[in-house]
Amino acid sequence: MNKNLKLGGVVVVASALLLTACSGGGNSGGGPSSAGAETAGADVNKLISINAQPVDNLKQGGTFTLPVGNLGPDFSPFNQNGNNTDNILMLGPVNVAATTGCWLLEANGTPKLNKDFCESFDSKIDGTKQTITIKINDKAVWNNGTPIAADTFINSWKQLSGTIKENNIVTPGAWENIANVVQGATPKDVVVTMKQPTYPLSDLFAGLVNPAINTTKIFNDGFVDNLHPEWMAGPFKVDKYDPAAKTVSMVPNDKWWGEKPVLSSIVFRQMESAATIAAFKNKEIDIAGGRTINAFNQLKGTPDSEVRTGQRLFGGGLNINAAMAPMNDVTVRQAILTAVNRQEIAKVRYNGLNWTETPPGSQMLMPFSPYYQDNYPVKTTGADAAKKVFTDAGYTVGSDGKVVKDGKKVSFKITNFGDDPTALATVQTLQKQLQDAGMDVTIDQKGDNDFGKVVGERTFQMTMSGYSMGADATSAVKQYYDSKNGEFGVGDAAIDARIAKVSSIADDAERNKAAMDIEKDFMAKYFVPGIAFNGPDIFYVRTGLANYGASLFQTIDWSTVGFQK
Structure with missing residues (x-):
């Protein structure tokens, strides 16, 4: 639960909620035109601004550069020190396995199965006993070539359930309700036995822990100044982490079995709030927070830019x-x-x-x-x-x-x-x-x-x-x-x-x-x-940026983010 929600669309399915600072960068919201918070029964379509475009309307290639307020030093999304919005945003393109796992979210918060990882997720109740069977995508593989299989699900449960007291987990959540996880008929089949019926199902396996993360030392300290890209899985892969320049750059992942990304690279830069304003004006970055009047007014009138607004979650x-x-x-x-x-x-x-x-x-x-x-x-x-x-x-x-x-x-x-x-x-x-x-x-x-x-x-x-x-x-x-x-x-x-x-x-x-x-x-x-x-989400983006912005609960599909032709 940590850190400054500097940008738009940072929503993950994983059950842990993310700590977020209150500084001035951010997503989009009410904006300088009069607006107010929505109450029960709101039409969520009013709260979304992502410039949704089919991939056919986008240029192939291009670099999307984003600022973040916090870049490391702990890059694990699973422990307290890394469970923050900037870290999850940065990991989104390169480690979908960890940030969303088996589940995606619609804009209104409705979960749907992420079939890049889990082709089926079936629950049966027999009396008071709940059994869940999961079919893993046959093509799913970690970047080091190891198949994503039943051992991933077994390890995820062991590391996150709270039974290993030394692990600095955020919360045991629904993991604590699992009695056992075993391999089914094949390594791509998983059988989960619950201690008690547990809902919603989307709180289970909404983040997958690589089997190599199997000791407390690795879990707590293994990602300090180390991203371990070999233990990731996503449409992009880490190209370079430069702690001196405070940047992480990523390129399309040749191991990815899902939809191929439009962009040729994504770059995350750690910057203080004030620095993002000059960087956006100088076209060094493609998005900048305008959630405070100081930032908004300084960004106003920047050539080749547009404002996107929505409700801040x-x-x-x-x-x-x-x-x-x-x-x-x-x-x-x-x-x-x-x-x-x-x-x-x-x-x-x-x-x-x-x-x-x-x-x-x-x-x-x-x-x-x-x-x-x-x-x-x-x-x-x-x-x-x-x-x-x-x-x-x-x-x-x-x-x-x-x-x-x-x-x-x-x-x-x-x-x-x-x-x-x-x-x-x-x-x-x-x-x-x-x-x-x-x-x-x-x-x-x-x-x-x-x-x-x-x-x-x-x-x-x-x-x-x-x-x-x-x-x-x-x-x-x-x-x-x-x-x-x-x-x-x-x-x-x-x-x-x-x-x-x-x-x-x-x-x-x-x-x-x-x-x-x-x-x-x-x-x-x-x-x-x-x-x-709660507050508004307001940010400036480079004109033509597509499929990214104020999206409420909707999971970012990084393979479709790009720039219009």
Whole structure:
């Protein structure tokens, strides 16, 4: 769950939600023309802008160059330090096996089978026993020539299920419900026995772990400054990783058995937000985020460019590290959420973009989801209300207005990443609100490329960041709110027991309602996360770029990305 969602269309099926920073690059959204967040029942077609074109309309060849805020140092999508939006975006063209596995998503979030890997995925229920049989594509092969076979599925389960306690996995999710995985009639047949019926099926094998990734040392550390292209499978392959130039370049993969790509190369460059503006104007890159008014206005009028807009699949705000003092005191977390004026935060963040939204109330689902409900735990907000939270819990307010307990001020830092002025102004607004409530708050400024390490290793007290949003809350409720593996480091056995039952509910509406009710109770008890905004996606692209942009949940088909004739 990490990092700055700098670009458009970064959606993966894998059940883990991705951490995303709040700096100024990004996908597309409301835009300078008046727009607002969509609520339940929205026509998703209004939220998509990808310039969809058939391959016949595209030039063969060409290079697509994209900026990312975070490039490594850990390139594994499966552990905490690499599970971020920039990393998943960069891996998308070269390692579809890891980023989507057996499943793809439609724009509205509906899953469909990825037949490049899994030709069939059948579930049968016999009493309370669920058995899943999978037929692997006969042509599927890793880049080193090893067939993608039953041993891949067996290893994926072993590495990601949580049974290897030392593995730094993001969340065991649905993997934890698997009792056994074995080879079927041939190496290309897989039989999965579940401990309990598990839904949705698309949470299973939505990312495949190469059998060579079979020790904790490799799993946790093997991808630090090393992409291991031989363990990948996708329409492109890594041509060169240049850590000095902070670039990854890729070319069509001669081992790929699926549709051949249109582009002759893709290049990802690590850049700070401000640098992307000049680079786009100079035609060094083909896309640049315009999600803040500063970036949008500077990019406006760039020759050979166009704006694409859509809804950002993101829930962000106050990412509080409940394991680090003083945030490990629930009173402090409650006071923080009480002190925050989310409307004022949004006003600063979307100033000039003509974007309006009601502050969201869920970290798991977008407001346009039919399953959404507002779970924000605080109704009365402001500095005085926050000070009352403190004093009711035995804190005192000194003559200088600072809140104190046992002689110590409530003091902490908000870590800000990148150089976008709107992002900094948003953090400064939050800082002032917390200071007005008696908290001693400073800003710890870091570069964009520090995000993955700092947040992955949880060496922060608070950041303004958030997570990608999925179309189903089943996996999210476990990733966020489980006491043993949850992102926020708090919870209890009673909530864990409720979480354990969610994935066994077959009915989509009933299952999501159960997940949302857990979130409501969790937030009311532990006062994390501090969800504050979703926001628009706005970015500039090179004129004629096709099949890429604001695509909601739709999985990027990198073989069709290219430029019009």
